[in-house]
Amino acid sequence: MAASDRIRRFFRTEQGIGMLLVSPTALYALLLLAVPLIAIFVISFWTQTGVRDFDTAFTLANYKEALTDPLYRQLMLRSLMVSGLVTLITVVLAFPIAYFVSFGVKPEHKSLWIFLITIPFWTSYLIRVFLWKVILGYNGVLNSGLKLVGLIDEPLSFILYNVNAVIITLAHAYAPFAILPIFVALEKIDRSLLEASRDLGESRTMTFLRVTLPLAAPGVVAAVLIVFIPTIGDYVTPRLVGGPGGLMIANMIQTQFLRLNNAPLGATLAVLAMLIVAVIAVAFLLLGNRAAGGKKGARK
Amino acid sequence: MKSLKTYAVLYLIFLYAPIFLLPLFAFNSSTIIAFPLESFTTEWFTQLLTLSEMHGALLNSLKIAVTSAVLATTLGIFAAMAVSRYSFPGQKGIMGFIMLPLVLPEIIVAVSLLIVILRMGFDTGAWSVIAGHTLICTPFAIAILQSAFAALDPSLEEAAYDLGETPASTFRLVTLPLVMPGIISALLISFTISMDEFIIAFFLTGAEPTLPVYLFSMLRFPKLLPAVMALGTILVVLSILLITIAEFFRRRGAKRTGNDTGGFL
Numbered sequence: 235m236a237a238s239d240r241i242r243r244f245f246r247t248e249q250g251i252g253m254l255l256v257s258p259t260a261l262y263a264l265l266l267l268a269v270p271l272i273a274i275f276v277i278s279f280w281t282q283t284g285v286r287d288f289d290t291a292f293t294l295a296n297y298k299e300a301l302t303d304p305l306y307r308q309l310m311l312r313s314l315m316v317s318g319l320v321t322l323i324t325v326v327l328a329f330p331i332a333y334f335v336s337f338g339v340k341p342e343h344k345s346l347w348i349f350l351i352t353i354p355f356w357t358s359y360l361i362r363v364f365l366w367k368v369i370l371g372y373n374g375v376l377n378s379g380l381k382l383v384g385l386i387d388e389p390l391s392f393i394l395y396n397v398n399a400v401i402i403t404l405a406h407a408y409a410p411f412a413i414l415p416i417f418v419a420l421e422k423i424d425r426s427l428l429e430a431s432r433d434l435g436e437s438r439t440m441t442f443l444r445v446t447l448p449l450a451a452p453g454v455v456a457a458v459l460i461v462f463i464p465t466i467g468d469y470v471t472p473r474l475v476g477g478p479g480g481l482m483i484a485n486m487i488q489t490q491f492l493r494l495n496n497a498p499l500g501a502t503l504a505v506l507a508m509l510i511v512a513v514i515a516v517a518f519l520l521l522g523n524r525a526a527g528g529k530k531g532a533r534k
Numbered sequence: 535m536k537s538l539k540t541y542a543v544l545y546l547i548f549l550y551a552p553i554f555l556l557p558l559f560a561f562n563s564s565t566i567i568a569f570p571l572e573s574f575t576t577e578w579f580t581q582l583l584t585l586s587e588m589h590g591a592l593l594n595s596l597k598i599a600v601t602s603a604v605l606a607t608t609l610g611i612f613a614a615m616a617v618s619r620y621s622f623p624g625q626k627g628i629m630g631f632i633m634l635p636l637v638l639p640e641i642i643v644a645v646s647l648l649i650v651i652l653r654m655g656f657d658t659g660a661w662s663v664i665a666g667h668t669l670i671c672t673p674f675a676i677a678i679l680q681s682a683f684a685a686l687d688p689s690l691e692e693a694a695y696d697l698g699e700t701p702a703s704t705f706r707l708v709t710l711p712l713v714m715p716g717i718i719s720a721l722l723i724s725f726t727i728s729m730d731e732f733i734i735a736f737f738l739t740g741a742e743p744t745l746p747v748y749l750f751s752m753l754r755f756p757k758l759l760p761a762v763m764a765l766g767t768i769l770v771v772l773s774i775l776l777i778t779i780a781e782f783f784r785r786r787g788a789k790r791t792g793n794d795t796g797g798f799l
Contacts (some may be wrong), residue, residue, distance in 0.1 A: 239628045252620025256628060259672065263632045266669050270646035277649055286652055329629070331545050334538040347542075349781055354635070356777045360746050361766035364753060365552035368567050375555060378568045409549060460637060467639020469733055484641045491645055492737070501649065502747035504642055514661050 272323075278501040285495060296502035304501065306391045306486065312483040314510065316397060316472075318396050318467035320404040327405070328412035332453070335413075335447075336420035346419065355410040360470060366403040367475045368395065395477025403471045412457040419453025420446070459515055465513055483507050545702055553770055560763040573738060578764035584763065595729055598660055598744060602667035603724035609668065610675030610720055611713075617676075629690035636673040643670060644737035651738070658740040666720035666734040671724035682716025682787050715787030722780035726773050745769075 244250040278296055281289040300306050335347045354362070367376045370393045377389040393399050423446065431441040469484040476482070483503060490500030555727040559567050563575040582588065616622070617629055635643060647666050651658055686709065710717075732746040739747055749765065752758045 248620050249622045252616045252622030252625070255620065256613050256616035256622065256625075259563050259609040259616075259632055259676075262609055262672070263634075263669070266647065266665055267634065267643070268631070270643075273653065274642075274646040277653075303686075330538055331542055334535070334542045335542065338535040338538055345785070349548065350546060353774060354553060354779060356726055356730075357553060357770045357773050358734050358746070358749075358766060360730075360749055361556070361762075361769060362552055364762070364766075365555055367718070368555065369552065370577070373566065373568045375569060378570075382569060406552070409545075443697075453623045463637045467641045469641050470750075478652045487641055488644060488737075489762050497649055501647060503603065504645055508642060 262456070263516050274501045275505055277498055278505045280498045282496050282498050296499050297506075299499065300502045300506055306483075308506065309481065309486050310503075310510070312480075313466050313484075313507070314514075316400055316404065316482060317468075319401050320408065320465050321458055321462040323405045324412040324461050325416075325454060326361065326409050328409060328457065329416055329450075329454070332413050332416035332420055336417055336423075342477065348414070351413055352410045355407075359407065362407060363403055363470050363474050366399070366406065366471075370399050370402065370475060383397045395475065395480065396530070397476065397480045399475040399477075400472050401484070402481045403475050404465050404468060408461045410432065411460050415456035415460060416450060416453040419450045419456075423449045455519065458518065463511055463515060466507060549574075553775065556763055556767045556770060559760065560767040562760070565757070565760055566762065578760040580766075581761045582764055582768075586747070588748055588765070590716045591743045591745045594660060594739075594742050595745035598663050598667060598735075599725045599728035602671055603721045605668040606671035606675045606724040607717060607720045610679045611717070612752060613672070613676050614679035614683045618680055618686075619666070619688070626642065633673045635670045636721050640670065640731070640733040645656040647734070648737045659736045660739070662738040662740070662758045663735050663744060666738055666744075667724075667728040667731055668733065670731070671727050674723050674727060675720040678720045678784060679713065679716050682713040685787075686712055689798045715783040715786070719780045719784040719787065722783070726776050730769075776794075 245254055277288070278294050279294070281291070281293055281295065285291050331351070335344055335351075339347055367374070371377070372389050375390075376393070377386070380386045380390070381532065391400065417448060427445055427449075428441055431445045432438075436444065466482075466483065467484045469488060472480050472482040472485055484507075486505075487500045487503050490496045560578055561574050562571045563574065563577065564572040574675060613629070613632055617625065643666060647662065647669075648658065649730075651662055656662075690712070691704050691708055694708045699707065730746065731744075732750060735744040735747050736750065743751070749762065753761050753764075
């Protein structure tokens, strides 16, 4: 009885009520996220024998196949390259926008700007990607428009159903994701620090480089992760604008699951993709922290 | 700042360029989606009325989106209340895990749910899409509701307790009305996300497609592309409308509690 009494008392404390309140949501995430993620990990060590039947004997064959088959390796490397480039492009293009909204826009107009930037993100993803196909395609808006004006005779081939088209489309789709975290970090900067720097004789550029930029670093790090992690698993964009040479790992995962009926191999590819992304993300975070820590030390 | 402003305007044009093309082709009489435009027509919109399969998909999507929005917002209220009022052991880890779908590629959520559902011997259908959409909408609902709850003055609730209200009646009479703008905003955002989501629905929808899944299948038929443009125009106008209403409520909530962070995320 003493134990149940103690439990009852715990659920009347601040901590207990908090736990109790969060438990439905946490339980839901546990059942529908943790359990499936563990399941996919477990199944990656099995073998498919029938439509819904598996040989549950532990095997590393899927991993061996996924890591040695040049097709899978190529898809994985291409996915990494595409999301790396998309991340670089979106973050570099986003920083000036975030900076402008935070420093160059009147306070009462800031949320309007942020709202305008986020609206395209809320409109149908499928339609947006398809529109890029319409824009970049063989008889697309860009090519037919340029031909009409007489600038080109043949359609531009470097943006036609290939990796470049995938990169352009994804960079467009993830733009708001990159702007928001940077904007939030810039908003947090105490403006008097910038004045202090100017008063102490630093130029505008040096103030930006030595005060603004380091303080905005957490936002940039968040932006990098929030773009990099989901883009690697994008399915729609490579499928619609990528052509055969622009396919990515998510397309192969889908093929394994829904067409080739080889769930274990699909699971293996999914696990590997997540693992690689996680390793890169952690390495990036550590590097970021170290760089920030190093700078702090130097300032002392 | 002047050149930055020019850059910002150009950037906005780049962001909106694809969306602006939609109505151009939706009202263009040519069956080919390319310039030059031909003449004005509303034919493609009337064609939408004849696609009965699409109507089924639309109804299915509405059903799924409403259910997912209600479930995600309910789960969001619990979690947002827990973090904004109380601190509990493992809070960071638990919340981090609940928010994980925000960055997790959707295909991972989709295949892992699919495998569990099939393995347990169930068939996929609207219910499994709802399960998946609730999972990915909850973090967005939490983000919106958290600021609504955080800005709420706890002394108002204490006053209700002192005046003899029970925790349940306090929540209904004091807390709920004050965070209502946040709740409406969370419902609308979750609804919009669910209506628009493709990958999870693609894997888990079974025999009855949702609207995006149906739309995706339309893309294979060049003959249907003008109708896709018309449908896209309607969808874009509707989601902009919904998001604007959501933003209105979010701001009203922020004003009521005096805390505007300026965005959804």
